[in-house]
Each structure stands twice: as structure tokens, then as C-alpha cells.
Amino acid sequence: MRAIVREGYYVSKTIKKRCILLFGVLLFIYLAENAAFFFSEISFFYTYIFQPLLWLGLAYLVRSFPGVRPAGRLRLRSYLAILAFICAVLYLMSMFAAGIWEGFGKSPYSFTPRGIIFNLLYVGSALLGGMLARSYLLAALANRHPFPVIVLVSLFLTLKGFPLDSFIRLQDPYEFIRYVGSFVLPAFSENLLTSYLVYLGGPLPGFVYQGMLLAFTWFCPILPNPGWLTKTLLGTLIPYFSLLMVQHLYLREARVVKRETLKKENPLSLALTSVASVLLIWFAVGIFPLYPSVIVTGSMEPMIKPGDVVMVEKLEGTEVREGDVIQFRLDKILVTHRVIAITEGSSRQFITKGDNNNSPDLEPVDTAQVKGRVIRVVPKVGWLTLLIRSRGSLLFT
Amino acid sequence: MKKVRFLAISLVVALMLMGAGYAYWTDSVDIVTTVKTGTFDVRFAGEKGVTFVTGTSTSGNPGNEFAWDGYGVNAVASGSVSYPDENTATVTLNNLYPGVEGEIMFAIKNTGSVPAKFASASVVTADADDLYGFINTKGYIRHLDTSAPQEWFQGNATTWDAFYDLEAQFNNNGSIEGDILQTGQFLYVYIPFQIDGSLDNDDNLEGATRTFTIKMNFEQFNHDGTPGA
Numbered sequence: 001m002r003a004i005v006r007e008g009y010y011v012s013k014t015i016k017k018r019c020i021l022l023f024g025v026l027l028f029i030y031l032a033e034n035a036a037f038f039f040s041e042i043s044f045f046y047t048y049i050f051q052p053l054l055w056l057g058l059a060y061l062v063r064s065f066p067g068v069r070p071a072g073r074l075r076l077r078s079y080l081a082i083l084a085f086i087c088a089v090l091y092l093m094s095m096f097a098a099g100i101w102e103g104f105g106k107s108p109y110s111f112t113p114r115g116i117i118f119n120l121l122y123v124g125s126a127l128l129g130g131m132l133a134r135s136y137l138l139a140a141l142a143n144r145h146p147f148p149v150i151v152l153v154s155l156f157l158t159l160k161g162f163p164l165d166s167f168i169r170l171q172d173p174y175e176f177i178r179y180v181g182s183f184v185l186p187a188f189s190e191n192l193l194t195s196y197l198v199y200l201g202g203p204l205p206g207f208v209y210q211g212m213l214l215a216f217t218w219f220c221p222i223l224p225n226p227g228w229l230t231k232t233l234l235g236t237l238i239p240y241f242s243l244l245m246v247q248h249l250y251l252r253e254a255r256v257v258k259r260e261t262l263k264k265e266n267p268l269s270l271a272l273t274s275v276a277s278v279l280l281i282w283f284a285v286g287i288f289p290l291y292p293s294v295i296v297t298g299s300m301e302p303m304i305k306p307g308d309v310v311m312v313e314k315l316e317g318t319e320v321r322e323g324d325v326i327q328f329r330l331d332k333i334l335v336t337h338r339v340i341a342i343t344e345g346s347s348r349q350f351i352t353k354g355d356n357n358n359s360p361d362l363e364p365v366d367t368a369q370v371k372g373r374v375i376r377v378v379p380k381v382g383w384l385t386l387l388i389r390s391r392g393s394l395l396f397t
Numbered sequence: 398m399k400k401v402r403f404l405a406i407s408l409v410v411a412l413m414l415m416g417a418g419y420a421y422w423t424d425s426v427d428i429v430t431t432v433k434t435g436t437f438d439v440r441f442a443g444e445k446g447v448t449f450v451t452g453t454s455t456s457g458n459p460g461n462e463f464a465w466d467g468y469g470v471n472a473v474a475s476g477s478v479s480y481p482d483e484n485t486a487t488v489t490l491n492n493l494y495p496g497v498e499g500e501i502m503f504a505i506k507n508t509g510s511v512p513a514k515f516a517s518a519s520v521v522t523a524d525a526d527d528l529y530g531f532i533n534t535k536g537y538i539r540h541l542d543t544s545a546p547q548e549w550f551q552g553n554a555t556t557w558d559a560f561y562d563l564e565a566q567f568n569n570n571g572s573i574e575g576d577i578l579q580t581g582q583f584l585y586v587y588i589p590f591q592i593d594g595s596l597d598n599d600d601n602l603e604g605a606t607r608t609f610t611i612k613m614n615f616e617q618f619n620h621d622g623t624p625g626a
Contacts, residue, residue: 033510036581047512047580048619105430108437108513110619118619122511161435163510165581175483183435223432 015140018065022133025061026160029054029129034164048118055129062132068139071146072200073254080201081208083249087193087242088212094238098231099224107223111289116219123214130157131210134195135203142199150199154191161187182228186235193239193246200250221288289314291372293327293334294382299354300325300336304374307383310336311376317367320350325374328352328365336374337361431516431614433483439513439615440483443504443583444543447476447490450498478503484612491606493528493592501588505613507578514577514618518567523608531593532560532607538573539585547587548573557591567613577618 032054036042072080109119134157142149162184190213197205217223226234284292292309303325304310312327320326320339327336328350337352340360349364433440474497476490486503507513522529535557536550547554550566550573558566567573578584 034581036579042512042579042581044512047510103430105432106614106616108431108434108439108616110617112619115617115619119617163438163508163580166508187435217434223434225430225432 015068019137019140022058022062022137023156025058026130026133026156029058030160030164037164048122052121052125055125058129059125059132062129062136065136068136070135070139070198070200070202071143072202072250076250076253077201077204079253080197080205080246080250083246084197084201084205084209085212087197087239087246088209090242091213091238092216094234095224095226098226098234102224102226102230104222105225107217107221109218111219111221119218123218127207127210127214131194131198131203131206134206135198138195138199139202146199150192150195154188154195157195158184158188158191178228181232182235185232186239189236189239193243196243196246200246220282290375292378293336294386295336296386299356300338301356303355304336304377305379307380307386309378309382310374311378312336312372313375314372315370317348317350317370320367320370320373326350326352326365327371327374328369329371330363330369334371335361339365430484431616434509436510437513437617438483438509439505439507439578439613441480441486441503441613442483442506442508444585445478445480445486445503447478447488447499447501449474449476450500474499476501486611486613487608488611489606489608490590493605493607495531495592496594498589498591501590503586503611505578505584505586505615507580507582507615510580512577512579512618513615515573516614516616518564518611518613520564520567521610521612523610528605528607529560531595532590533557533593534560534563534566534588534590536563536566536586536588538576538587540576541582543585545585548576560590563588578615 029051033051035046070077110116134153137153138150141153166179190210194206194210197209282288283290290311290313293312295304295308295310296306298306310325310327320342322339322342325336325338327334329335335352337354339350340353341351343349343351343364348367350367350370351360352365353360474490474492474494476488476499478501479487479489480503481487488501490499535554537547537554538550539545539547551558573584573586576584
């Protein structure tokens with residue numbers, strides 16, 4: 001029989017010991033993550049294998065403990081996961097909007113297949129171990145005094161997220177304020193919301209909320225890059241207001257909903273489907289380093305036929321080589337032709353030609369016009385697009 | 398519950414449209430900055446400065462002691478490096494004169510929690526004039542501490558390049574490109590420079606002050622087989 005901690009129960013000595021153990025392990029992992037503070041050489045294996053193993057070990061440890069129940073109502077856990085999803089989307093949208101005003105930047109993270117796998121391991125293990133530990137600590141300790149425990153656990157987990165020397169090196173007061181505003185306050189606000197969600201609904205809503213934010217940060221190639229004041233304001237206020245919204249909606253739902261059977265939803269599946277849909281659309285519109293493009297004409301036959309979709313790898317004009325099939329912008333249309341010669345005068349230009357054309361294109365292509373290089377042809381999958389376009393033309397011409 | 402689900406779906410649709418709008422909008426926008434996050438943070442930090450070679454000039458007019466327009470040998474030339482923000486190093490050189498030689502130095506630290514590698518650099522001058530045409534530079538780096546071996550951009554210490562090639566020196570050299578900056582580690586960058594001795598009074602640039610900024614972008618190192626890949 002699994003021991004359950006319920007509201008009003010005193011925390012047993014055993015549970016207290018387990019909580020102390022968890023704090024100790026979290027602290028140990030923090031020191032391990034900051035090994036660079038003590039040693040000058042940190043290996044690849046240490047960062048991307050050993051540290052994830054520590055987090056997975058923590059996850060295993062928490063799972064081996066007898067279960068503790070979160071404070072919220074069992075029937076509202078799915079509801080909380082949906083609320084977590086909405087909070088994450090609101091946050092991302094506000095950051096995106098800020099990016100449109102103040103600019104975007106390249107993500108610093110690796111986007112090679114191997115890089116993505118290692119990052120999944122690195123981020124996923126920390127998310128799993130950290131969230132299960134948070135869930136246990138809150139369920140075990142926050143029953144009698146939820147507010148201070150949620151705040152303290154959030155503060156602990158926030159500070160744990162920053163390198164050991166972060167605050168030591170920031171001696172200039174202005175830089176210190178900027179750092180705290182840009183990173184620490186938003187992280188604390190996010191942690192507060194996550195802890196509240198986890199306190200009520202267990203680890204699932206926490207996974208949904210933090211998972212979406214982490215996935216966006218680590219796996220979106222372009223990130224909003226607002227100024228530090230905007231980061232501070234939005235990063236702190238959006239999670240805080242989201243917390244108020246979650247509290248309001250949860251309390252309302254907890255009082256109003258009757259004991260009638262609710263149609264079961266799987267919030268995790270909803271979240272994953274939504275994320276996948278968004279990523280698919282972003283891929284189609286060309287946000288990622290690789291994007292699809294439908295070919296309309298037969299100028300590159302037999303390599304590319306009308307209705308084929310080409311996968312274009314984005315690249316700088318300076319990286320183009322002779323013989324590459326490139327996609328470039330010509331007024332308002334995209335042309336996909338082969339580079340047959342490169343001229344290196346005052347500026348680099350490309351002479352292009354369709355394989356099926358008798359003569360080269362009239363105008364040379366500047367490096368700035370180049371969008372990318374064709375790396376794969378997927379036959380026939382663009383027929384539907386062509387059909388829709390041709391019907392559109394018939395309608396409007 | 399239905400309202401919440403409706404809100405969730407609406408937000409997903411909005412996010413999709415935002416992605417589409419963004420892709421359209423950024424089609425002609427060149428995104429060069431690399432974003433910092435709590436985990437990935439490489440910044441200008443630590444030691445910095447400009448030092449001048451003392452004694453007689455070894456280039457331009459070797460052996461000559463410059464006493465040009467009242468300036469003594471290396472008596473007035475000065476310089477400084479500042480970090481106006483964590484992404485930028487601003488270099489200011491004051492009272493330059495023909496033949497003066499010096500060295501700009503700044504440091505970069507990986508303060509994040511994942512290893513990083515150099516991605517690109519940009520050098521932007523605040524003043525567009527002829528003096529930069531008389532500045533020659535080269536560059537080298539040192540790892541971990543300032544007494545580590547020199548790793549020259551161009552493979553050796555003897556070749557001078559035009560100042561306007563400095564950006565290309567950063568972006569097209571083997572020494573810095575393949576380097577991994579582990580968490581907590583420093584990278585020290587040195588840029589020796591000289592003012593060409595052919596600069597004369599007719600150029601009316603004596604005692605000039607010039608300022609330029611250097612931005613360096615780093616990205617995650619994730620071991621893709623070859624260093625720096």
C-alpha cells in the first residue's frame with residue numbers, strides 16, 4: 001500500500017528525511033553542473049552524458065519513493081494541464097510579439113541531428129528529474145503552509161538554474177540589475193507558476209508548461225531577442241498574471257463543476273498534437289534551416305518535374321558552388337535553377353540556367369538574392385498545391 | 398472546460414499564423430545576432446586594454462624616433478577597451494602617429510552551462526575615413542590564461558593585414574574557428590596593430606582618435622564529429 005499525504009496530516013519523519021535527501025541530491029547536481037567553477041577541464045562526456053545520468057538517477061529515486069498526492073482535485077488534473085498549455089502559449093506569443101518589435105536572433109543551440117539528440121537528453125533528463133523532485137517536495141511539504149513552501153521551493157529551483165559564479169562576476173551594479181532582470185526574475189516567475197501548477201496537479205501540468213518553453217528555447221532556430229527591460233517586464237509579468245489566471249479558473253472550476261462524468265481528455269496528447277501542428281506549419285513556411293518548396297514549371301526537368309517538392313537548405317550566397325541547384329528570389333517569385341558559372345568581380349554573382357532550358361537566365365544572380373540550395377527532390381507531393389493554385393488562377397483571371 | 402479548450406485551439410492557430418507572418422516578414426531580414434539564454438551565455442568579460450610598444454619604431458621608419466608635431470616617442474598615443482554590453486567590445490585609440498605599434502586585448506568567457514564555439518565576428522568602425530587605411534593588424538588567441546601559447550589567426554606572427562581585413566581574419570582562420578570554450582573558460586583575443594610609417598603630415602590625421610567595435614557570436618558546441626563543426 002502506498003503511503004498518501006493528505007491535507008491536514010503532519011509530515012512524517014520518513015517523508016521529511018526523503019525531502020532532505022532530495023534537497024541534498026539537487027544541491028549535489030547543482031555542484032556537479034558547476035564543476036567548471038572548481039576544475040578547468042570539463043569533458044563532452046561530463047556535460048552531455050554524466051549530467052543527464054544524474055538527473056535520470058534523481059528521477060528514479062523519486063519514483064522509488066512511496067507516492068504522494070498533489071493538493072488539487074484529481075478530476076481537475078487534465079484541466080490544469082490544459083491551463084498550463086495555455087499559459088505556455090501565452091508566454092511564447094508575448095515573447096514572439098516582443099521579438100517582432102525589438103528583433104530576433106539566431107538560436108545558439110546546435111541543430112544537427114546529433115546535436116538535437118544530445119540536447120534532448122540534456123534538457124529532457126533535467127526536466128524529468130527536476131519536475132518529479134519538485135512535485136514530491138511540494139506534495140510532501142506544502143499541505144499545511146502552501147504559500148511559503150511554494151515560494152521557497154521556487155526560489156531554490158530558480159537559483160539552482162544559474163551558474164555558481166553568475167553573481168560573483170557581476171560587480172558592476174548596472175550589469176547586475178540587467179542580469180537579474182533579464183534572467184533571474186523571469187526564471188523565478190516561471191518557477192512560481194510551475195510550482196503552483198505542480199502543487200495542484202502533480203508533475204503533468206509542470207511538464208506541459210516547462211516542456212513547451214524549453215522546447216521553444218532549445219529547438220526553435222530563431223528566437224525573439226528583445227531588450228533586457230522587455231525581457232524583464234514580459235518574462236516576469238506574463239507568468240505572474242498566468243498564475244493569477246490559473247488560480248482564479250481552478251478555484252472556480254473546483255467549486256462549480258458538479259460530480260457529473262466529464263468527457264475524458266488527454267491533455268498531454270492535446271499538447272503534443274498542438275506543438276507538432278505548430279512545428280509543421282513553421283517548417284512549411286520556412287522558419288527552419290530546411291524548408292519545402294513546390295516546383296511549378298518544368299525548366300529543371302528531368303531532375304525536377306512540375307508538382308515535385310524540393311527541400312531547400314538555407315545558405316549564404318558566399319557558400320554557393322558551381323553545379324549547385326539554388327533557389328533565388330527574382331522580383332516576387334522564387335526560381336530554382338542550376339549555377340553554371342560564378343563571376344568574382346566587384347561582387348560575387350552566379351550565372352544560372354534551367355537544365356531543360358536552351359540558354360542561361362538573362363540576369364546574373366547576386367549573393368543577396370540566394371535563398372538556399374536544393375538538397376532533395378520529393379516527387380509528386382506538390383500536386384495538390386498546384387491544383388489549388390491553378391483553380392485560384394482560373395477563378396481570379 | 399469547452400471554453401478553455403476553445404481558447405487553447407485559438408492560441409495554437411494564432412501561434413501558427415504568427416509563424417507564417419514571421420517567415421514572410423523575415424524573408425528579407427538578415428538575422429545575425431545570436432541570442433543568449435540562461436544556459437547559453439558567452440560574453441566579453443575580464444581583462445582588457447591596449448598596450449603600446451615602447452622604444453623606437455620597428456616598422457614604417459625603422460630606427461627612427463618620432464617627434465612629430467611635438468609628440469615624443471610613444472609619448473601620447475593611448476587606447477582603451479570597454480564592454481558597453483556583454484556582446485560588444487569597443488576599442489578606442491587616441492593620438493595615433495606614424496609608426497606607432499601596440500596591441501589590443503580583450504577576453505571572452507563562457508558563463509553558461511554548455512560548451513560553446515566561435516561562430517562569427519563583426520568589426521564596425523565608428524568613423525569612416527582614411528586613417529583606417531593606414532592601420533595594419535594581425536591577431537592571435539590564448540586559451541584559459543594569458544600565459545598560454547599564442548595561436549595566430551594566420552598561422553604565423555609575421556604577416557600584417559590591412560585593418561579592413563580584420564573581420565575576415567576573425568571569420569576565416571583555423572585557430573579560433575575550431576576552438577571549444579568549455580563552461581567557465583576564458584578565451585583571450587589579442588590584436589597587434591601598427592600605424593603605417595608612410596602616413597605623413599599631409600594626411601592631416603596626426604593625433605587622431607578612432608573608435609571601432611567588435612562583436613563576436615558564439616554557438617553551442619555539441620560534438621558533431623569534427624571540432625568546430
